[in-house]
Amino acid sequence: MATDAAATVAVVQEQRAEGPFTRTLLAVVALDDVIALTLFGVVVTAASFLWGDGGGSLMGEALWEVFGAIALGLVLGLPAALLTSRLSPGRPTQEEAYGVVLLCSGLALILDVSFLLAAVVLGATIANRATHHDVAYHEIERIEWPALVVFFVLAGVSLELSSLTTIGWLGAGYLLFRSVGKVLGCILGGRLADQPANERRWFGAAMLPQAGVAIGLSLLAADRFPDIAEDLIAVVIVATVIFELVGPIMTKAALNHVSEVGKTEPGTAA
Numbered sequence: 692m693a694t695d696a697a698a699t700v701a702v703v704q705e706q707r708a709e710g711p712f713t714r715t716l717l718a719v720v721a722l723d724d725v726i727a728l729t730l731f732g733v734v735v736t737a738a739s740f741l742w743g744d745g746g747g748s749l750m751g752e753a754l755w756e757v758f759g760a761i762a763l764g765l766v767l768g769l770p771a772a773l774l775t776s777r778l779s780p781g782r783p784t785q786e787e788a789y790g791v792v793l794l795c796s797g798l799a800l801i802l803d804v805s806f807l808l809a810a811v812v813l814g815a816t817i818a819n820r821a822t823h824h825d826v827a828y829h830e831i832e833r834i835e836w837p838a839l840v841v842f843f844v845l846a847g848v849s850l851e852l853s854s855l856t857t858i859g860w861l862g863a864g865y866l867l868f869r870s871v872g873k874v875l876g877c878i879l880g881g882r883l884a885d886q887p888a889n890e891r892r893w894f895g896a897a898m899l900p901q902a903g904v905a906i907g908l909s910l911l912a913a914d915r916f917p918d919i920a921e922d923l924i925a926v927v928i929v930a931t932v933i934f935e936l937v938g939p940i941m942t943k944a945a946l947n948h949v950s951e952v953g954k955t956e957p958g959t960a961a
Contacts, residue, residue, distance in 0.1 A: 692872070693727040694720045695902035698935065702942040710951035712890045716897050724904050725815075728808040731908050732757040735915055742916075759804035764812025767795050771813070772820035785834060791817075807907055862926045866933060873898050890949050897945035900938030901931050 699720050703713055736753035771791050795813050799806035874895030881891020909927035913920035946952050 692730075692869075693724050693901065693904035693908070694898045695900035695904075695935065695938065696720050696724060698900035698902060698939050699897070699942055702939050702946070706943060706946050706952045708946045708951045708953075710949070712893075712949040713946065713951050715886070715890075716894065716945075719894070720898060721815075723898070725808070725811055727904060727908070728760075728805060728811060729757050731911075732805060735912060738916065756803070756805050757808065759802055760799060760806070760808035761812050763795065763799060763802065763804055763809045765816055767791065767798070767809075768813045768816025769820060772817045775817065775821070807904070807911075858922055858926050858929070861922065862929055865926050865930050869901075869930070869934075870895075870899065893945035893948050896941040899934055899941050901934040906931055 700717065702708075703717065732753040775787055775791065791813070792810065795809055796806045799809040874892075877894035877898065878891050880886075881894060886894075905927055909924055913923050916923070
């Protein structure tokens with residue numbers, strides 16, 4: 692269910708989109724990654740139980756992995772929101788941001804909680820609680836690409852090309868049910884939220900991009916279930932390539948359909 696927030700935001704900025712549909716889309720994209728990270732621990736526990744790897748202890752581990760990560764993100768995020776980003780923009784801010792992120796990741800590994808969820812909660816806490824600046828760690832955006840390149844290279848290294856011939860219907864089912872789930876889920880949610888009919892039909896299509904969070908979770912799942920690791924990683928990586936090609940196009944089409952393109956000045960889109 693995770694959506695590539697970076698691709699979605701990039702399309703919004705490129706199209707200079709603004710309006711209720713765009714604002715709701717960006718909020719939902721941010722929220723569904725958090726929910727995906729939370730549900731991941733529950734699903735992994737259920738799968739472990741079905742494969743006979745344990746019961747109550749696994750449930751306790753899942754609860755600790757999820758709620759421990761949330762607690763860690765809050766414990767680090769609240770003081771960081773108050774103390775950080777008071778340096779001059781540029782390299783000092785970048786180093787400060789990296790320090791907080793590495794501290795969060797290291798403590799998450801030591802405490803055996805989800806470092807992905809802890810990082811998301813940390814970032815959300817700082818962004819929403821820091822009142823002395825407008826954009827938290829804006830300078831880190833300038834140097835994020837090396838980390839993304841390394842991340843996707845490592846994901847590619849984990850892909851066994853021989854497994855591509857065996858995923859067949861499994862991969863097709865992943866593509867189909869993710870797409871259908873996005874569209875129907877957004878239609879249902881939009882109806883419950885009393886969204887205009889012409890908008891709720893396009894939310895799911897606009898949320899098709901998939902990248903970092905999905906691949907990260909697949910690597911974690913592969914580590915937990917080595918017997919299915921090759922097929923699991925192959926399905927997610929192939930699907931990510933397809934969704935990253937088709938998803939932004941659908942996001943652009945959705946923004947055009949609801950007539951929210953070109954509503955801001957160049958360089959001012961959210």
